[in-house]
Every structure is written in structure tokens, then in C-alpha cells.
Amino acid sequence: MMHFTSLPIYPEIFLLLMASVVTLLGTGASAARQKTTYVVTQISLGVLALMHLSELQLAQTVYGMQRMVVIDPLGHLLALSATLATMITMGFSRPYLASRDLLKGEFLSLAMFSLLGISVMVSANNFLVVYVGLELMSLSLYALTALRRDHAVSTEAAMKYFILGALASGFLLYGLSMMYGATGTLDIPNVFEALHKGTVNQQVLTFGLVFIVSGLAFKLGLAPFHMWVPDVYQGAPTAVTLLISGAPKLAAFGITFRILVEALSGQALDWQQMLIVLSVVSMTLGNLAAIVQSNLKRLLAYSAIAQLGFMLLGFTPTVVDMKTVLAANGYSSALFYIVTYVLTTLGTFGLIMVLSRNGFESEEVSDLAGLGKRSPWIAGVMALFMFSLAGIPPLVGFYAKFAVLQALVSTGNHGYIVLAVVAVLLSLIGAYYYLRIVKTMFFDEPADTTPIRGEVGATVLLALNGLAALGFGLLPDGLMSVCRDAVLKAINT
Amino acid sequence: MIFLNLAIWLPILAGVVLLALGRDDNARAVRWMALVFALASFVVTIPLITGFDTAQAGMQFATDFTWIERFNAHYHVAVDGISVWFVLLTALITVVVVISAWEVITERVSQYMAAFLILSGVMVGVFAAVDGLLFYTFFEATLIPMYIIIGVWGGPKRIYASFKFFLYTLLGSLLMLVALVYLYIQSASFDILTWHKLPLSMTAQTGLFFAFLAAFAVKVPMWPVHTWLPDVHVEAPTGGSAVLAAIMLKLGAYGFLRFSLPIAPDASHHWAWLIIALSLIAVVYIGLVAMVQTDMKKLVAYSSIAHMGFCTLGFFIFNSLGMQGAIVQMISHGFVSAAMFLCIGVLYDRVHSRDIAAYGGVTNTMPWFATFAVLFAMANCGLPGTAGFVGEWMVILATTGFNFWVAALSATALIFGAAYTLWMVKRVYFGPVTKGSVSRLQDINAREFFMLAVLAVAVLAMGLYPKPFTDVMQVSVDALLKHVAQPKLL
Numbered sequence: 001m002m003h004f005t006s007l008p009i010y011p012e013i014f015l016l017l018m019a020s021v022v023t024l025l026g027t028g029a030s031a032a033r034q035k036t037t038y039v040v041t042q043i044s045l046g047v048l049a050l051m052h053l054s055e056l057q058l059a060q061t062v063y064g065m066q067r068m069v070v071i072d073p074l075g076h077l078l079a080l081s082a083t084l085a086t087m088i089t090m091g092f093s094r095p096y097l098a099s100r101d102l103l104k105g106e107f108l109s110l111a112m113f114s115l116l117g118i119s120v121m122v123s124a125n126n127f128l129v130v131y132v133g134l135e136l137m138s139l140s141l142y143a144l145t146a147l148r149r150d151h152a153v154s155t156e157a158a159m160k161y162f163i164l165g166a167l168a169s170g171f172l173l174y175g176l177s178m179m180y181g182a183t184g185t186l187d188i189p190n191v192f193e194a195l196h197k198g199t200v201n202q203q204v205l206t207f208g209l210v211f212i213v214s215g216l217a218f219k220l221g222l223a224p225f226h227m228w229v230p231d232v233y234q235g236a237p238t239a240v241t242l243l244i245s246g247a248p249k250l251a252a253f254g255i256t257f258r259i260l261v262e263a264l265s266g267q268a269l270d271w272q273q274m275l276i277v278l279s280v281v282s283m284t285l286g287n288l289a290a291i292v293q294s295n296l297k298r299l300l301a302y303s304a305i306a307q308l309g310f311m312l313l314g315f316t317p318t319v320v321d322m323k324t325v326l327a328a329n330g331y332s333s334a335l336f337y338i339v340t341y342v343l344t345t346l347g348t349f350g351l352i353m354v355l356s357r358n359g360f361e362s363e364e365v366s367d368l369a370g371l372g373k374r375s376p377w378i379a380g381v382m383a384l385f386m387f388s389l390a391g392i393p394p395l396v397g398f399y400a401k402f403a404v405l406q407a408l409v410s411t412g413n414h415g416y417i418v419l420a421v422v423a424v425l426l427s428l429i430g431a432y433y434y435l436r437i438v439k440t441m442f443f444d445e446p447a448d449t450t451p452i453r454g455e456v457g458a459t460v461l462l463a464l465n466g467l468a469a470l471g472f473g474l475l476p477d478g479l480m481s482v483c484r485d486a487v488l489k490a491i492n493t
Numbered sequence: 494m495i496f497l498n499l500a501i502w503l504p505i506l507a508g509v510v511l512l513a514l515g516r517d518d519n520a521r522a523v524r525w526m527a528l529v530f531a532l533a534s535f536v537v538t539i540p541l542i543t544g545f546d547t548a549q550a551g552m553q554f555a556t557d558f559t560w561i562e563r564f565n566a567h568y569h570v571a572v573d574g575i576s577v578w579f580v581l582l583t584a585l586i587t588v589v590v591v592i593s594a595w596e597v598i599t600e601r602v603s604q605y606m607a608a609f610l611i612l613s614g615v616m617v618g619v620f621a622a623v624d625g626l627l628f629y630t631f632f633e634a635t636l637i638p639m640y641i642i643i644g645v646w647g648g649p650k651r652i653y654a655s656f657k658f659f660l661y662t663l664l665g666s667l668l669m670l671v672a673l674v675y676l677y678i679q680s681a682s683f684d685i686l687t688w689h690k691l692p693l694s695m696t697a698q699t700g701l702f703f704a705f706l707a708a709f710a711v712k713v714p715m716w717p718v719h720t721w722l723p724d725v726h727v728e729a730p731t732g733g734s735a736v737l738a739a740i741m742l743k744l745g746a747y748g749f750l751r752f753s754l755p756i757a758p759d760a761s762h763h764w765a766w767l768i769i770a771l772s773l774i775a776v777v778y779i780g781l782v783a784m785v786q787t788d789m790k791k792l793v794a795y796s797s798i799a800h801m802g803f804c805t806l807g808f809f810i811f812n813s814l815g816m817q818g819a820i821v822q823m824i825s826h827g828f829v830s831a832a833m834f835l836c837i838g839v840l841y842d843r844v845h846s847r848d849i850a851a852y853g854g855v856t857n858t859m860p861w862f863a864t865f866a867v868l869f870a871m872a873n874c875g876l877p878g879t880a881g882f883v884g885e886w887m888v889i890l891a892t893t894g895f896n897f898w899v900a901a902l903s904a905t906a907l908i909f910g911a912a913y914t915l916w917m918v919k920r921v922y923f924g925p926v927t928k929g930s931v932s933r934l935q936d937i938n939a940r941e942f943f944m945l946a947v948l949a950v951a952v953l954a955m956g957l958y959p960k961p962f963t964d965v966m967q968v969s970v971d972a973l974l975k976h977v978a979q980p981k982l983l
Contacts, residue, residue: 393630
């Protein structure tokens, strides 16, 4: 079978091929050429999504590239979601970028390369592959943040992102090399075996673990490693903010799962405490800081910190009373949380782009004033997203939060129940600023009453996105069982 | 079955249709469509009462299928003798509210009508849900349309009121969510009927009891967590106040019947004194507070709190008469409070003031209207022959058998109720016309007449012949009390 070993990664090979084609096509400057490039990009992403979908339905676990990568339902689910997120991002971004003369080949090809990095990360079976994928994604995103290169804020954000991002990659790499030192292997299953045998140097292991968790926390944007998040969200062109806030979160979830759960579950007692601290600090800081923001993108950045903190809670019930039976429940709720969160967040930033057309950046919360009168449909969809993020049923955000809380409470451990109560109270604070956005849209008088007519494609996309937030809320069963099956399969092999 | 599902989903879909079709230039068509939808939504609830088997205590018209497999949550809706009346009440009040908004709401008509229709369907869902997660979903979903209704069409301090409403009730219900998760973990099910049978230790029951209390006491509202209600009533538009008082408060009281009492019966017995004490404070103290109000809406809001005190009192003396009285009181208060708020709305539309001092001698210029208003005021103070009397009388009678002093204190409500209501009637409707604004008043038109007449007929019918109401709930109430009387300690 050795000679067929690269076959299982055919979606990634296809993506690499198409990314190269798009890069070549994108060099042409004419409008017609740009349009072709865009269409080719979207079609290839669509084909890619179908590939992942069909693989996901097969639900097989296959190893490829000399066991460097693992092809399993979890990897396909995350890659599929990331592909769809990138497609949606491009759909929202096209009119926005075109009206700012930023729709160049770079955007499309760099976005595709970052997606390739994500696909590699989520199916990594080896620490080096994780790192290669991470760097491929991150370098593309750094460059994209600086896309508006004559813009000071944008450039500053890119610098900040790059320096802190490089530092975090360094942390992660350092931690992974400690792992190598302790276990003598980079393969995830072998690390797991080594830990299981218990013949490793605990001191080196724990030391490395701290660096790994810090690096992952940076990539997820968790407090206290969150400094870059508000600046980058605010500074980057909104299209790029959307790209950063969507698919890469799925990738960060993927590597967190692969490294902490699949490789280092033997050290779970150590890392689950670190994650509890990270998540409580993130929820507290994110929710409190978001209250005072007037810039919408910055507010959503703090909201992202808080939301990912909540998601991380799903990772914490790994070892409870020296048993691990409840862990899968927690992981699958975290997976459901992150997938639905990305779906919601795509819509919110997409909406900012729909509003900020014709050279006018609609970035302040006050720019939404009276939107309910100007464009009731757009405002209605945004309200759905806000209620979803606040966790009000019947929107999907509620069921995501509920799944995580259920995973915590079902441990029966008092510490976790306290944690669940803390999470609930902190999300009540969060409800305040989400409601404030709804208030600004519906209760405040508009400064300008001309209706906003978004570009048709973007508006339809927005409506579909809102419908998904409601639909997955009314009928969350399907996605939940897909998440559960994927996690179970990934743990059991 | 089909009618119960229609009662939930027809108004919700109708609301979505109105949102889709409504524009600024077709307000007239939107109003008619909203009325037709609201009437249709009411008509589909009628088979629920005509086809109701009064001999059966359990759930009827059930639909049950798996909703979320992971949590073993079901889409399970059904009604028993207790909840069926609230389904009808909700649908009827929605019709009245749609009529009340006819010429009054001129801005964003379709959104206004849609919000009330969606709210109506969601509230029916709360009363019909037999699954804990489904109940919570509907219970919380009511916040969204109400928040919009208060915030968009409310008075000058509407934003403060809408936030207070949302966050206050959200805090309470989050604690209930913790209780629901606990019950799910104990029983591996979200089925409320399974929870009724689940044996629980006293500690667990106490915890559950207080978690449910947090959610339902805020919603009812009971003293001391009632402070949101007057603020919200004052700022909400007329229709919003009517729905809030007539139905949303009942969601809390209904929660006691469906969750607190049957799931934690031993804790309920143990802590009954607390609820009785809080209810008496609501009846006596809030009655006194109502007396000093100068704002008509605030007065009726405080009166609502006092009347709801009767309901919680009736539940926690564990007596069939008392509990039936409390449920009758919930229904009658639904009619009477809605009518009172609509009357204030009629005056406010003309004079743009809710201040009692801005009126005087309204009966001289609006004789038809004053007739209705005085009738509803009489019902509010519990005059025999009106709906207000039946429930209060049943509760007081049952309380006498429980404890004389509790009964004596609760009976003061009749005095205070009469005092604050009649004093308001005297100052607003009777006496000479001294204000120019009152002398220019036009009497109610056909639309307003019809809307008040519907409620007047309901108030009188229930007051003169309450038997059909009690017949339907009798068996279910007895079964509930029998269940609550049996300890189910672990």
C-alpha cells in the first residue's frame, strides 16, 4: 500500500493545485480576468467541499503519507466547515473589496493557501505537520492583514499580528520539541503510547506542556494571550477580519484536539486545569471589556474572546474523579460550539461588509442606529445573530452553550457545577452588550433614513446565514450527532 | 394533535408572513391580514375545549417525537385540564390586541402585528410543552418579541424598561436552566411527566424548588422581585401591557403548577410557609402601594402583583378549592387586567396622559366607554357577578380552612382592591369635567366598543357561571394534588 499513501489526501492535493492555478490567473489585472479568478476560486472550493462531504459520509479512518496525516471524520468535518466558511467569506468580501480596489489575485490565492494550511492542521498526525500547517495558515493571514498597505491602522495590526503570532508559533514549537525530548517521537499516536507506558521524564513533559498550551491559547485568542485579537479585528480590512475570525478558529480547535486530546491525554490532569483558568479569564475579560466598546469590530473581537472561552469549557471535563468516561461528551459539545460560533460570526462580519459600502466604513456601533427602519431584513438577521451569541433559544447559540453546560454538570463534580454557574452568570453579562446592539438597530433613530441596498449575492448569503442560525437552533439534532460521531471516532482510534 | 400544533405554529408562521409582506404603504391590508390570522389562530383552539375529555386527568391531544437525540429531548406537546384554558386565553387576547392596535399603531405596522402573533404562538408553546427543554425554549423565546415590542413602540424610557425586562427575567430563568440540567442528569430524560415520578432527596428537592422559584417568582412577579413590572408596564405600548399582564405573568404561575409542586412536592410542603408569606405581602403591602399611585398604568401594574399573590397563595395551601380558585383567578385576571390596560390605552390615545390627575368626569363625555371601564374596575375589585370575584372568593374560602389569620389577611385584598380601584374610578370617571382635554373627548368608536365588549362578555360569563371552567380543570387539579400529597423522597 506504500505507493498509494498520498491518495487519501486528494482533497488537499486538489486544493494545492487550484490555489496555484488561482495564483497564476490572479496575476492578470483586467476586470474580466478578476471575475474569472473569483469564479474559478469559488467553484474549486465548492468541489473541495463536496469531496470533504462525501468523505465525511464514508466515516472511515485512514492514515496517509507514511502516517504523517490521519484522515478521519473529525478532520473532514473541520475541513468542510473551514471550506464553507472560506466560501462564505469570499461571497461577502467580493463587493466590499471590489469597491475598495482591493479585490486582487492576492486575496483569493492567499485565502486558499491559508485554507490549505487549515486542512493540513486538522488532519495532522505528527507534530511537525501541525507546525507546517500552522505556519502556512498564519503567514497567509499576516500578509492578508496588511492587504490595505497604504493604511496605517491596517499595517500596525499586521505588524502586531505577525510579531505576536511568530512568538506564539515559537512557544508551540518549543513545547513540541520538549515533547520530542521527553518521548523521543513526533507522531501523535506514539506520543500517546509513550505517555501511556509512563517511562517519560515528567518534568520536561510538564514544562513543554505549558508552552504548548500557551501557544494554542494564543492561536485561539484566549485571555491572557488575547492582546492581538482586538487590534487585528479592528485594524484588518473587514474582509480579512472575517477570514481570521472564521476558519482559523476551526483549525485552532483541530490542533488543540489533536495535540492535547489525542497525544497528551495522559497529561490531561495538568492541562485541564490550565484550560479552566484560561476559559474563566477569557469569559470574564471578554464580556466585561466588550461592554465599553464603541467600535463594532472591536466589540465582536472581545465577544470572540468570551465565546471561545466558553467553548474551551467543553475541553475541561477530561479527567473527573480519575475517570475519563465523560470526556467525549465535552469534546463533542465544544466541536458543536465552535462550528456554530463560526457560522454566526461569519454572518455578523458579513453584515458589517454589506453595510459598509461605497467607501463608507460602518464600523461603529452607532452606525447601526435605526437600521431596523432603514433595512428591516438586514437588521432582523443581525438581531438573530446577536440573540444567538447571547444564548437565547431558539437560536443555535443557546443549544451550543447548553451542550457545554450539560457536559460540565453531568460530571456530578461540585467544582464543575460551580464552573457551569460561573459560565452562566458571565454569559448573562454578555447578553447585555448583544442586546445593546439590537437596541441600537431597532430602538434608536437613524441618522440617515435612506434604505441600504446590499449587493444581491451578499444579501442572499446573509439571509441564508441567518436562516442557518435559526434552523440549527430549531433542529440541532443532525449537526450534534455528526459532531459526536466524529469525536468518538477520533478518540477511539 | 393537529389543532394544538396549529395553535402554536399558525400564529408564528402568520407573523413571518406578515414580516415578509408588510411595507409602509400597505398598512391597511396588513391590519386585516393580522386580524384574520389572529382569528384563525383562535378558532383552531376551540376544538381543544370542545373535544376535551373532562373525565381524564392526563395529557390530551399529544404529539410526541424525538427532537434532539443527544439530550433525549422530545417535541412533546399536549394539554391537560389546567393548561388548556391558557391556550384559549392566549389566542383570544391576541385577537383583542390586534384590534386594539388598529389606528393607534401607525409606524411599522407589520412588525408590530407580527411580533404579537409570534409571541402568541410561543406562549401557547409554553403552556403546551411537556418536555423540559422545549418548555425552556418557548419560555425564553417569549423574551425576544416582548423586548422588541417594548423597545420599539414603548414610551420615553422604553430602552431602560426593555433592558430591565429582558435581563431581570433572563437571570431568573438561567437558574431554572441549571435545575432542568440537574433533572435531566438524574433521569436521563427531559420528559416532565417522568420528572414528576422521579424520587429525589430533600436536599435535591430544596435546591430544585428554589431554582424554579427564582425563575417563576420573577415572572409572576412575587414580592420582592416585582420591581421590574411597574417600570415595564408604564413604558410598554398598550398591547404590550395587556399581553404582559394577561398572559406572560401566568407563565410564571403556570410554572409552579407544572414544575415546582409536582417535581419537588416535599420541598413545596416544607417551604409553603415562605410562599404563603410572600403572597400575603404581595396582597397586603403591594395593595397599599397601589393606593398611592398617581399613574394609572402603575396602579394597575401593582394591582396585578397583588392579584397574582392570590394565585400563589391558592397553590400552596394544597387544597382543591384553593388551587382551582387560583387557576380561575389566573384566567379572570387575564381578562380583567387586559381590559384595564386597554381602557387606559383608550384614554391615553386621546389625551396622551396616564396621570390620574389629568382626568375627571370622563363619564360625561364618554358614557359608553365609562360603562365598560367601571365594569372592569368592579371586576378588578372582585364584585360578585364578575370574573374577579370567583377566584378570590374560592381562594379565601379555601384559606379559611387552612388558617384563619392567613384568610383574614388575604381577605383584606378585597378592601384594598376596592379602595385603590374605586378611588381611581372616582377621580378619573366621575365628578365634574374640569379639564379642557376631557371636555373635548370623543366616545369610543365601533372598533373599541367591540374589543371591550368581547372582554366584558368574558368577564361576566365567567363571573355568573364559572362551572364550565372549573369542570374542565377539576380532574387534573385533583390528580395534581393527589400527586403532591404523596412524598417522593429518595
